[in-house]
Amino acid sequence: xxxxxxxxxxxxxxxxxxxxxxxxxxxxxxxxxxxxxxxxxxxxxxxxxxxxxxxxxxxxxxxxxxxxxxxxxxxxxxxxxxxxxxxxxxxxxxxxxxxxxxxxxxxxxxxxxxxxxxxxxxxxxxxxxxxxxxxxxxxxxxxxxxxxxxxxxxxxxxxxxxxxxxxxxxxxxxxxxxxxxxxxxxxxxxxxxxxxxxxxxxxxxxxxxxxxxxxxxxxxxxxxxxxxxxxxxxxxxxxxxxxxxxxxxxxxxxxxxxxxxxxxxxxxxxxxxxxxxxxxxxxxxxxxxxxxxxxxxxxxxxxxxxxxxxxxxxxxxxx
Amino acid sequence: xxxxxxxxxxxxxxxxxxxxxxxxxxxxxxxxxxxxxxxxxxxxxxxxxxxxxxxxxxxxxxxxxxxxxxxxxxxxxxxxxxxxxxxxxxxxxxxxxxxxxxxxxxxxxxxxxxxxxxxxxxxxxxxxxxxxxxxxxxxxxxxxxxxxxxxxxxxxxxxxxxxxxxxxxxxxxxxxxxxxxxxxxxxxxxxxxxxxxxxxxxxxxxxxxxxxxxxxxxxxxxxxxxxxxxxxxxxxxxxxxxxxxxxxxxxxxxxxxxxxxxxxxxxxxxxxxxxxxxxxxxxxxxxxxxxxxxxxxxxxxxxxxxxxxxxxxxxxxxx
Numbered sequence: 001x002x003x004x005x006x007x008x009x010x011x012x013x014x015x016x017x018x019x020x021x022x023x024x025x026x027x028x029x030x031x032x033x034x035x036x037x038x039x040x041x042x043x044x045x046x047x048x049x050x051x052x053x054x055x056x057x058x059x060x061x062x063x064x065x066x067x068x069x070x071x072x073x074x075x076x077x078x079x080x081x082x083x084x085x086x087x088x089x090x091x092x093x094x095x096x097x098x099x100x101x102x103x104x105x106x107x108x109x110x111x112x113x114x115x116x117x118x119x120x121x122x123x124x125x126x127x128x129x130x131x132x133x134x135x136x137x138x139x140x141x142x143x144x145x146x147x148x149x150x151x152x153x154x155x156x157x158x159x160x161x162x163x164x165x166x167x168x169x170x171x172x173x174x175x176x177x178x179x180x181x182x183x184x185x186x187x188x189x190x191x192x193x194x195x196x197x198x199x200x201x202x203x204x205x206x207x208x209x210x211x212x213x214x215x216x217x218x219x220x221x222x223x224x225x226x227x228x229x230x231x232x233x234x235x236x237x238x239x240x241x242x243x244x245x246x247x248x249x250x251x252x253x254x255x256x257x258x259x260x261x262x263x264x265x266x267x268x269x270x271x272x273x274x275x276x277x278x279x280x281x282x283x284x285x286x287x288x289x290x291x292x293x294x295x296x297x298x299x300x301x302x303x304x305x306x307x308x309x310x311x312x313x314x315x316x317x318x319x
Numbered sequence: 320x321x322x323x324x325x326x327x328x329x330x331x332x333x334x335x336x337x338x339x340x341x342x343x344x345x346x347x348x349x350x351x352x353x354x355x356x357x358x359x360x361x362x363x364x365x366x367x368x369x370x371x372x373x374x375x376x377x378x379x380x381x382x383x384x385x386x387x388x389x390x391x392x393x394x395x396x397x398x399x400x401x402x403x404x405x406x407x408x409x410x411x412x413x414x415x416x417x418x419x420x421x422x423x424x425x426x427x428x429x430x431x432x433x434x435x436x437x438x439x440x441x442x443x444x445x446x447x448x449x450x451x452x453x454x455x456x457x458x459x460x461x462x463x464x465x466x467x468x469x470x471x472x473x474x475x476x477x478x479x480x481x482x483x484x485x486x487x488x489x490x491x492x493x494x495x496x497x498x499x500x501x502x503x504x505x506x507x508x509x510x511x512x513x514x515x516x517x518x519x520x521x522x523x524x525x526x527x528x529x530x531x532x533x534x535x536x537x538x539x540x541x542x543x544x545x546x547x548x549x550x551x552x553x554x555x556x557x558x559x560x561x562x563x564x565x566x567x568x569x570x571x572x573x574x575x576x577x578x579x580x581x582x583x584x585x586x587x588x589x590x591x592x593x594x595x596x597x598x599x600x601x602x603x604x605x606x607x608x609x610x611x612x613x614x615x616x617x618x619x620x621x622x623x624x625x626x627x628x629x630x631x632x633x634x635x636x637x638x
Contacts, residue, residue, distance in 0.1 A: 274479070
């Protein structure tokens with residue numbers, strides 16, 4: 001198969017692309033290196049990389065016309081909620097407009113299949129937990145999540161009007177090697193530079209389901225192979241949750257820092273930043289019914305990732 | 320109160336503005352005359368009109384800085400679903416980006432209250448009818464509805480992050496004088512030019528709740544005065560439905576056309592066009608519980624509007 005991956009130098013795509021290549025797919029990738037890192041770009045004879053901002057619609061169309069993908073994995077996105085609250089057009093451009101461009105380029109060049117990474121943040125602060133895919137009302141509290149909803153609805157409308165198929169995955173927190181952001185990434189880099197002090201956003205009680213990236217990709221691929229619908233929407237999560245306090249403790253331990261010699265400062269409220277949803281629990285039963293369950297629990301995924309990222313960033317952050 | 324109205328030369332705003340002025344509000348309006356008509360712009364000493372495209376963020380900010388509104392009624396929108404399917408960036412620009420600009424201008428100038436006209440189309444083709452506001456999943460089938468969802472979620476995110484209040488109304492089909500589009504508008508103009516033939520999109524069985532514009536505005540104002548939330552979402556509809564076949568018959572009759580001398584051609588399928596939702600029934604109980612019910616039924620609203628539009632367009636379409 002010929003597969004185009006957006007956000008190709010980012011966290012999830014850089015874990016996906018080797019899997020696709022290993023099974024014989026021919027892959028092209030696009031990234032603008034806003035969040036993505038040059039160190040994460042895969043080198044392989046069946047992989048072509050394009051440095052491009054997806055806001056350039058003509059550029060996207062040109063790549064689709066040349067590469068003629070059978071399917072697109074659209075993984076490019078801002079993933080920093082508080083950045084999007086500060087720069088209010090960031091998710092609008094980097095999420096909504098970019099997704100419009102991908103869909104419009106698909107329509108104009110006849111590409112029919114899209115895999116999309118959405119987020120459990122679309123549910124806002126739901127009154128039902130674990131939250132199922134059919135939950136309503138959809139009232140997100142961050143511009144990041146608002147953009148994910150906007151992308152989802154662009155996808156459903158394009159699918160209906162232009163005969164496309166789509167798989168939309170609403171992620172829990174995905175963790176694993178090649179991080180570009182997130183709590184583990186930040187803690188490891190900050191503790192490396194300053195092992196005697198750690199300031200934590202929020203009071204540490206935030207509890208969310210952390211999914212190991214290989215599980216995430218297994219689940220996405222299982223859904224693409226087995227979900228029967230025209231537009232398929234699945235939560236992709238695990239059933240347990242890990243707290244920020246646990247991640248703090250485990251990271252300090254994995255860095256070999258003496259707990260007695262570090263001053264950890266927690267915030268006063270559970271919400272780490274405006275727009276953050278501190279307690280997330282996603283209903284995973286739709287995915288289970290389809291026949292797929294993750295291998296690692298949230299705590300296992302978190303611990304393993306901490307070990308891997310401590311190792312990966314031993315010499316400092318990658319470029 | 321100082322109230323800014325977008326889409327000020329459009330159907331709903333041109334019915335709203337005289338009401339606001341009559342109760343002593345000072346009003347400013349913005350329109351770019353894409354759908355709005357110069358004939359609908361209100362002339363009044365307490366009303367100022369600005370010809371501006373809301374895509375001009377600096378222009379919107381300038382007007383807000385000068386006028387200092389207490390509240391914005393954001394009614395500007397594309398309302399032609401099939402146009403948005405043909406020109407895929409139309410709702411993205413004229414709906415999503417424009418709403419972002421209004422919210423961003425509010426944030427930068429400290430305006431805190433927004434009234435927004437959304438649509439029952441956000442529910443897509445729901446499995447529950449009448450459809451309540453909490454319905455999920457939100458999987459719209461038109462780019463028009465996708466944009467309405469995108470606007471709603473931008474509003475909820477802005478309200479959460481920047482301490483704004485909002486009233487979001489998901490409309491049935493609103494009808495009344497000063498139309499710029501819609502089935503009654505189209506039938507009256509087409510029958511005026513060609514009274515012996517009428518081609519109807521869809522098989523005429525499409526059934527939707529039609530709300531008279533004065534009822535719509537009563538309901539919106541009642542909600543603004545009485546809905547207690549930070550972000551308030553209400554269906555604004557009536558409980559009965561009118562079919563396109565009924566509208567066809569009543570319009571032909573109101574135009575004084577002999578039924579024996581006109582050839583009415585219906586389509587083969589209920590869906591009038593791609594992205595059209597042929598059967599709509601919105602749950603109105605949340606609005607009823609708040610204390611408001613419409614005066615006219617769907618059939619009454621439709622019949623009255625047909626009489627009024629036949630009269631208003633007797634000399635042809637207004638400019």
